[in-house]
Amino acid sequence: STMPPLLSAIANAGRHGVLAKSAVVMERLGQVDAVALDKTGTLTEGTPRVTGIRPLPRTGLTEDTLLALAAAAEHPSEHPLARAVVEAARARRLPLPEALDFSSVPGRGVSSTIGGHAVQVGSPGRLLPAATGPEAAAVAELEDAGQTAVLVLCDDTPVGVIGIADRLRPDAAATVAALTELTGRTPVLLTGDNERAARRLAAEVGITDVRAGLLPQDKVAAVRHGESERHKVLVVGDGVNDAPALAAAHTGIAMGKAGSDLALETADAVVVRDELAAIPTVVGLSRAARRLVI
Numbered sequence: 210s211t212m213p214p215l216l217s218a219i220a221n222a223g224r225h226g227v228l229a230k231s232a233v234v235m236e237r238l239g240q241v242d243a244v245a246l247d248k249t250g251t252l253t254e255g256t257p258r259v260t261g262i263r264p265l266p267r268t269g270l271t272e273d274t275l276l277a278l279a280a281a282a283e284h285p286s287e288h289p290l291a292r293a294v295v296e297a298a299r300a301r302r303l304p305l306p307e308a309l310d311f312s313s314v315p316g317r318g319v320s321s322t323i324g325g326h327a328v329q330v331g332s333p334g335r336l337l338p339a340a341t342g343p344e345a346a347a348v349a350e351l352e353d354a355g356q357t358a359v360l361v362l363c364d365d366t367p368v369g370v371i372g373i374a375d376r377l378r379p380d381a382a383a384t385v386a387a388l389t390e391l392t393g394r395t396p397v398l399l400t401g402d403n404e405r406a407a408r409r410l411a412a413e414v415g416i417t418d419v420r421a422g423l424l425p426q427d428k429v430a431a432v433r434h435g436e437s438e439r440h441k442v443l444v445v446g447d448g449v450n451d452a453p454a455l456a457a458a459h460t461g462i463a464m465g466k467a468g469s470d471l472a473l474e475t476a477d478a479v480v481v482r483d484e485l486a487a488i489p490t491v492v493g494l495s496r497a498a499r500r501l502v503i
């Protein structure tokens with residue numbers, strides 16, 4: 210071929226399912242020597258399902274009324290956990306109450322006004338850090354089972370907990386192994402999710418360095434710390450919560466299928482087919498192209 214090596218590397222990467230936004234990206238991808246992976250939607254498939262519904266006894270709510278309340282509040286959110294809640298309500302054919310004033314905070318959750326009440330759905334650790342009552346017991350039960358527990362508050366009072374679980378991508382462990390081989394160090398896991406669920410999943414793919422309960426700016430701090438140790442950090446993520454870290458990274462790659470618009474816009478490259486294993490493949494390709502240029 211008469212194409213310059215970096216352009217043919219872009220074309221090649223595209224064939225492998227990674228769309229680089231410029232030739233410079235391919236060059237940078239060939240330089241990375243450390244990797245930070247997001248959990249939900251990146252190491253996992255990003256189509257989590259509701260696996261437990263725990264209305265708190267004193268509320269008088271049933272599973273269905275709790276689920277409908279949470280789904281109404283989550284309806285406008287594009288977060289994978291929100292989609293799981295809405296889908297579970299749809300599967301049960303529950304009518305959703307009208308929700309107003311939707312807002313969301315990345316890494317924390319959502320809030321809406323429903324029937325004049327402020328309903329919040331999100332991270333137990335963020336919404337109610339000092340929880341001790343039956344809600345804390347329900348959260349612990351679900352998290353010990355490897356699920357992500359989502360707390361539902363009505364006017365700042367806990368009314369129930371919903372457990373959500375996602376499948377590991379089939380190529381997650383092989384991807385972690387290939388990235389370890391390429392960079393000489395095992396990727397780290399950066400997640401906004403709880404420590405218990407994160408560690409359980411990390412162990413399955415061979416990751417030991419787990420940073421859980423992170424806000425978007427904490428993910429940025431982790432990337433900057435890597436840079437301060439002279440690493441060129443590749444960040445792979447899918448969510449709105451990953452966008453700042455994708456921007457701060459030496460190179461950012463977004464998961465295309467489940468990825469949020471913001472992550473796709475911010476990343477330097479996008480995995481267009483849903484194959485995580487394409488990432489180590491294109492890192493290898495970029496290195497080969499660099500060698501040709503030099």
Ligand code: ADP
Pocket residue numbers: 247248249250283286288290291313314315316317318319330331332333357358359399400401402403423448450
């Ligand atoms: P990850 O970093 O693993 O992709 P996120 O940062 O997106 O996870 O989310 C972190 C935590 O914030 C979730 O585990 C959940 O507790 C909470 N959260 C964020 N958005 C929502 C939402 N729309 N509904 C419920 N919980 C949410």
Ligand code: MG
Pocket residue numbers: 247248249250251446447448451
């Ligand atoms: Mg994510």
